[in-house]
Amino acid sequence: MAVDPAALTQPAFDGLLALLGGDRDVAADRYLDIRRNLVRLFEWRGCMTPEEYADETINRCARKIAEGDVIRDVATYCIGIARKLLLEMGRDRARQPWPLEEAPEPQAAAHEPDHDRDRHVECLRLCLGRLSAGDRQLILRYYQGDKRAKINNRSGLGRALGISAGTLRMRALRLRAGLQLCAGNCLQNRGATRP
């Protein structure tokens, strides 16, 4: 499949935004939501370049709108296009031998050099230091321990905080997402080797 993220024309993009809402800001927010979900979808399905595929999906949707197709729900329509792209991706992979020279190293994260790992840990420490004491304790405790110890930790933590397991899980996930973003920015500022 030929993916060309730059193939979206301004009129086609405007048409897409108009269909997402009258207010341009609201439409832009909806556009970002749709794109985020598409990136997630391609990532979950094991796609190597999920962002490119998400952009290609949106481009195809915008082109359909520009051609006069009637689309009731852009988000659902985009998911449909994404699934077609996934099928194309699967067919392409099955038809062609893997181009070795172009293949990325899939296990790069598993053998991160020590100095990079140290930088990751340093950045994460820095970001943890910016959390409130309660949040810091929550996330460290939530992700602490192996298997059974982790389960016990989490149920004890939920009881101590007086919140359900589901609420605790969501709170930990939000903190983790914030920390990952903070650590990513910190690494970029320090110029760590990216995978």
Added chain:
Amino acid sequence: MRSQRNNETSHVKYLLGKMTEEEQGDVEDRAFADADYLSALEATEADLIDDYVRGELSQSDRRSFEFRFLTSRERRRKVEFARALATITSESKTQEPRAPARPFFMRALWGWNPVLQFAAAAAVLICIAGGAWLVSENAASRARVAALEAERRGFEAREQSLRQQLGEEQNRAAALAAQNRQPSEAARAPLVAALVLVPGLSRARTEVEQLVLSPSVQIARLDIELESRDDFPRFRAELRTRRGEEVLSRGNLVRRKSGPGFAVSVDVPASALAVGDYELALKGIAADRTSQDVGYYYFGVQRR
């Protein structure tokens, strides 16, 4: 709770690519329609990554994870983050967080009648008097505890010093192993096992190099020493079993300086290596994309 567990199980199957196309579609549709379900799926993804970096996945799940899950850059970043988080959580021993203060208790006290307030005040006085007695009684105990604490610190300092000595001994052993080019040099990094393959070995040679993989090893690093004439911009490695079954190929490999010469490193997921004998074919890729055989290297894999 049971439904949460069912969801987690199906999320793990989905994330590892162990569902039919239709089942995958169902999970995705639900995730995009229900924010809570989406968050639960993301939480499972985070836990799955943590299990991977802690080596808690089964052999089959680990393979699925490595071959399907680690494909995108964003996900590899998530793995790096999880690894850093695991390092920090294993170091820290956080204390049980305290339950939030309950201000309603004080408010309730103000609402009591005078008799109850008097009784409460008397109880408080008795507690204070009892507390004072306990404090004096405890003073002697504290002195004993302080002495024991000092003794414990002494033990800790001694332990610290022994650990330092042990660390120095380990470093010295690793340096010696590096000099001798033994495979045991991988012991410094328990997640990576390394094997150095040198040119000039033939299939007919009776003793081949052995790569010993312990259960904690995730990556096997094969360092192939090059001869000075092997001056290619890129290399390709093809790993096969001795019976000729292809295990994996790696392209885009670039040589690096290694001691007086050059070497190429190939990383192989340990889960892809069963016990047995292997052949690694190294090809040089010239600037015009033509390839040329550099050499064939033979080694065996053992599991500990």
